[in-house]
Amino acid sequence: MKLEKRLVLTGRDALKISIFSIIATLVVFSILLIWAGVNPIEAYREIFSYAYDPRFGLGLTIRRGMFLLFATLAFILPLRAGIWNVGVEGQFYLGTVGAFWVGYTLSDLPSETLIPLMLIVGALCGAGFGAITGYLKGKLNVDEIVLAIMLNNIAYWLIHFLIVGGPWMGAAESVSRPLPVSAWAPMIGEVPSTTLIALAISVFLYFLLTKFTVGYQIRTLGSSSAAARYAGMSPLKISLFVMAVGGAIAGLAAYHLWAGDPGFHMIPKPQTYKQQGDLTYYGIVCGLLCVLNPLAAIPTATFISGMTVGSTALIRRLGLGFGIDFTLLGILFLSLAAFQFFYQYRIVRRKKEGEVI
Amino acid sequence: MWPFVGKSLEMATLFMFAALGELLNQRSGVLNVGLEGLMLFGAASSFITATLTGNILLGFLVGMSVGGAVGFLHGYLSITLRVNQVVSGMAIWILAFGLTTYLANPFTGPLPRGVSSWRIGDLLSPLFFVGVGLVFVIWFILSKTHLGLRIRAVGEDPSVAEASGINVVRTRYLCVIVGGVLGGLSGAFLSLTYLGSWSHNPVAGRGWVSLALVFLSMWRPWLLFAGALVFGTIWQFALSPEIILPALGLPLQFYRMIPFAVTIVILVVISTERFRKRWGLAKPAALGLPYAKE
Numbered sequence: 289m290k291l292e293k294r295l296v297l298t299g300r301d302a303l304k305i306s307i308f309s310i311i312a313t314l315v316v317f318s319i320l321l322i323w324a325g326v327n328p329i330e331a332y333r334e335i336f337s338y339a340y341d342p343r344f345g346l347g348l349t350i351r352r353g354m355f356l357l358f359a360t361l362a363f364i365l366p367l368r369a370g371i372w373n374v375g376v377e378g379q380f381y382l383g384t385v386g387a388f389w390v391g392y393t394l395s396d397l398p399s400e401t402l403i404p405l406m407l408i409v410g411a412l413c414g415a416g417f418g419a420i421t422g423y424l425k426g427k428l429n430v431d432e433i434v435l436a437i438m439l440n441n442i443a444y445w446l447i448h449f450l451i452v453g454g455p456w457m458g459a460a461e462s463v464s465r466p467l468p469v470s471a472w473a474p475m476i477g478e479v480p481s482t483t484l485i486a487l488a489i490s491v492f493l494y495f496l497l498t499k500f501t502v503g504y505q506i507r508t509l510g511s512s513s514a515a516a517r518y519a520g521m522s523p524l525k526i527s528l529f530v531m532a533v534g535g536a537i538a539g540l541a542a543y544h545l546w547a548g549d550p551g552f553h554m555i556p557k558p559q560t561y562k563q564q565g566d567l568t569y570y571g572i573v574c575g576l577l578c579v580l581n582p583l584a585a586i587p588t589a590t591f592i593s594g595m596t597v598g599s600t601a602l603i604r605r606l607g608l609g610f611g612i613d614f615t616l617l618g619i620l621f622l623s624l625a626a627f628q629f630f631y632q633y634r635i636v637r638r639k640k641e642g643e644v645i
Numbered sequence: 646m647w648p649f650v651g652k653s654l655e656m657a658t659l660f661m662f663a664a665l666g667e668l669l670n671q672r673s674g675v676l677n678v679g680l681e682g683l684m685l686f687g688a689a690s691s692f693i694t695a696t697l698t699g700n701i702l703l704g705f706l707v708g709m710s711v712g713g714a715v716g717f718l719h720g721y722l723s724i725t726l727r728v729n730q731v732v733s734g735m736a737i738w739i740l741a742f743g744l745t746t747y748l749a750n751p752f753t754g755p756l757p758r759g760v761s762s763w764r765i766g767d768l769l770s771p772l773f774f775v776g777v778g779l780v781f782v783i784w785f786i787l788s789k790t791h792l793g794l795r796i797r798a799v800g801e802d803p804s805v806a807e808a809s810g811i812n813v814v815r816t817r818y819l820c821v822i823v824g825g826v827l828g829g830l831s832g833a834f835l836s837l838t839y840l841g842s843w844s845h846n847p848v849a850g851r852g853w854v855s856l857a858l859v860f861l862s863m864w865r866p867w868l869l870f871a872g873a874l875v876f877g878t879i880w881q882f883a884l885s886p887e888i889i890l891p892a893l894g895l896p897l898q899f900y901r902m903i904p905f906a907v908t909i910v911i912l913v914v915i916s917t918e919r920f921r922k923r924w925g926l927a928k929p930a931a932l933g934l935p936y937a938k939e
Contacts (some may be wrong), residue, residue, distance in 0.1 A: 372731060428916040433678055433731070433858060435912060437853045438905040449898035576732065607879060611746030618740025625736040628728040 291633045301311030302631070304581040309577075309627040313620040320615070326606050334605060335598030346456045347478030351549055352567070352591035354486045356481075358541035359571025360578070360585045361533040362491055366422075368497060368580055370510040370529045375421050375436030376538045376568040379414040383539025384546060384555060388456065388464065391547075393466040402470050403547075407485075410543050411536040417443065419528055419536020426527030444562065451555050464555035473548035480541070480548025489537060494584035502619070507528060526530035566614070570596070573621050592617075649881060655839050657877025659831050661776040663855035664828025664862070665783050666716075666719040666867050672787060673820035674800035674931040677719050679737030680828055681852025687712045687746035687832025688804045690869045692843045696752050697758050705833045712829015713822050715741075720821035724814055727935035738852075746845060760891035762838035770838045771918035777870070779827075796820060800929030804935040813918070813936055846928055850905070851880070857908045861915060864927040880904045 294301075300528045318328035341344045359376050366373040387410035394402060420439065424430040450456045451464040473480035497503035516523055541543040545564060546552045549565040555561055576594050578584035592645040663684055670677050695701050715737060722733040739933070764770050787793040795816050800804040803813045820867030832848065842845055854876060862869035882889055886900040914920060 374735075424913060424916070430912050430916045431857075434853060434860065435909060436852070436911075438857070438908050441850050441905045442902045445898040445901045447894050448901075452898075453896065454898075566742075572735060573739070596853045607874045609747050610750045611743050611748075614742070614743025615747050616737065618743040620732075620738065621736035625722055625728050625733045626726060628732060629726040632727065642764065643827075 289635055289637055292636045294632055294634050297631055302595040305627050305630050308579045310625045312623045331602055332359055334601055338592035341600035349594045349597045350479050352405040353590035354483045354591040355541055355545050356570050356574055356593050357486045358537055360574040360589050362538040363571045363575040364580045364582055366534045368510050369506045371425055371528055372433050373534045374433050376571055378440035378443035379417050379535040379570035380558035380568050381447050382417040383414040383542030387543045388411040388537035390572040391467045391471040402558045407543050408601050411539040413541020414537035415491035419529040422528040424533025447536045448558050462557040471547055482544040490582045490586055505618040513561050515535050525619055576624055653878040653881040656768055656881050657873045658773045658776040659835055660858055660873040660876050662827050662831035664728045664858040665779055666824035667859045669820045670824035671799045671932055672929055673817045673928050675723055675817055675821050676933040681848055682738035682741030683712050683715055684832035684848045684852045684929040685745045686715050686734055687829030688836035688847055693749055695760055695837055701762055702905040704710035704837050709826045709829045709831030713826040716825015720818050726819050726867040727927055728890035730933050732794050749843055753841050763926055779870045780866050780870045795828055800931055830850045854908055861911050863924050884894030889932050
């Protein structure tokens with residue numbers, strides 16, 4: 289056995305590495321479970337049987353899976369151009385502001401016009417917010433990670449202002465007014481029809497990145513900003529474009545979540561909307577797991593969603609503490625980081641002197 | 646008024662510890678965006694220890710050790726395994742977010758009676774002066790000693806440093822571990838002294854602002870000190886604006902946005918070309934790049 293530098297990383301290699309990092313995560317998580325006094329086999333059975341059972345978690349798994357898909361796609365596109373979009377949380381909040389503003393002010397409109405308007409304005413608000421980061425990154429090379437986290441916090445307090453003591457304050461304490469019924473997302477069973485939008489964007493991004501000039505430009509900027517400049521591409525335009533589109537996708541997630549989940553139909557109290565905002569960070573893990581491939585993002589996001597939905601079952605049924613789902617995600621993220629080592633190196637077995645399989 | 650000054654200086658102390666550790670990291674070429682996570686780990690472990698043992702000092706020691714261990718973990722991933730440092734740092738942050746919530750949630754509430762940090766005249770923790778001392782020490786090491794020269798060389802061009810006989814790996818490990826200890830100390834100071842209690846996610850963005858502070862300081866310890874004082878005051882003002890401006894009557898949420906908005910404005914200003922050409926030269930050229938001895 290010996291380490292060898294990898295010359296190319298094929299899609300299959302990357303898939304293998306992702307699967308190994310998931311297995312490693314489940315092993316490490318088992319240790320934590322045993323330490324907490326829970327049988328890991330039972331816990332995993334609990335996770336998967338709850339998450340994929342139509343009587344229990346399946347509806348939520350798909351709804352959340354599509355929410356994660358929006359978040360993942362919003363993360364993938366900018367990173368293809370080398371820009372870390374950790375501002376999905378803030379773009380999602382701004383999408384919330386846009387969608388609810390339309391939902392409240394134009395509530396007399398029929399569903400057929402109201403819902404598309406909410407989606408469009410939500411997407412535009414998200415895009416505008418993302419574009420701030422894109423512009424400053426492209427123009428001045430401001431550190432996009434710190435910048436986006438600051439914007440996330442500002443967006444958090446903006447929603448806080450709107451619903452706690454602000455103009456959208458509802459009857460109950462610290463929640464917004466409910467959305468009018470005409471603004472609710474049409475459902476296909478337990479799943480909102482916005483699911484189709486998420487799937488369509490996956491396909492669209494896949495073709496954009498592989499078949500169109502702009503996709504080629506994005507990938508060039510991602511691998512070398514000098515090369516992109518020499519080839520006459522404008523880093524500023526590309527960076528604006530990817531962040532605005534990423535922000536728009538994150539903005540769409542807001543309507544999907546709030547209007548498509550029968551449990552919401554309003555902005556819940558700060559603690560709860562913050563929890564949903566925190567979920568957007570799962571998009572980073574999903575995006576890295578599927579090696580920034582928009583089509584592979586669909587099964588990845590659904591799988592990760594199942595893990596989070598299932599681990600909330602652990603909290604309830606097996607009495608494990610609050611925070612266990614994010615711990616699972618953290619371990620997955622860390623293991624994925626460690627396994628990235630194999631993006632550059634691979635293990636080869638030595639058969640005979642000089643001959644390598 | 647005096648309690649406000651004391652609290653502001655304590656907030657500045659927090660920023661000083663965390664940002665100084667990160668500055669040392671970055672001067673050696675390692676970027677740790679998981680600073681928020683380091684602080685969370687330090688805050689939770691020290692709080693749990695102090696609650697269980699009733700010993701504040703032990704709490705601080707555990708917080709610093711855990712910080713050092715997490716710093717080592719980041720070092721292992723980014724120096725030895727050479728993975729993307731942003732991925733590794735983000736992973737540490739997300740893990741800290743989940744694990745500290747899971748472990749420390751049962752301890753939600755104030756420290757037990759009789760367990761509290763000592764303050765000078767009930768106003769200011771003596772650790773503020775430790776922080777000021779540390780600024781001096783780090784400045785002295787970085788600019789006046791052989792060790793500092795080594796650290797800066799490793800951060801500028803590791804292969805040249807290696808060729809001149811410096812052990813790049815060992816120097817970087819030293820910096821990430823010390824940086825981790827300082828991040829843990831900052832977290833411990835937050836939960837044991839500044840807040841004296843635990844609630845969900847107590848760091849609340851301070852780690853990210855500390856990371857920004859390192860950029861804003863342009864990697865100079867004394868500018869970092871000045872920045873920490875300014876941000877400590879701004880953050881404290883955002884928490885309790887009524888002490889300074891009783892009559893303004895803006896909604897509370899707008900004050901809470903101020904530290905983040907100010908950070909953005911300063912980040913943008915220092916990123917302008919004029920500014921960068923004149924002042925930004927201290928940025929370690931190899932920052933964030935993995936180093937492989939070929």
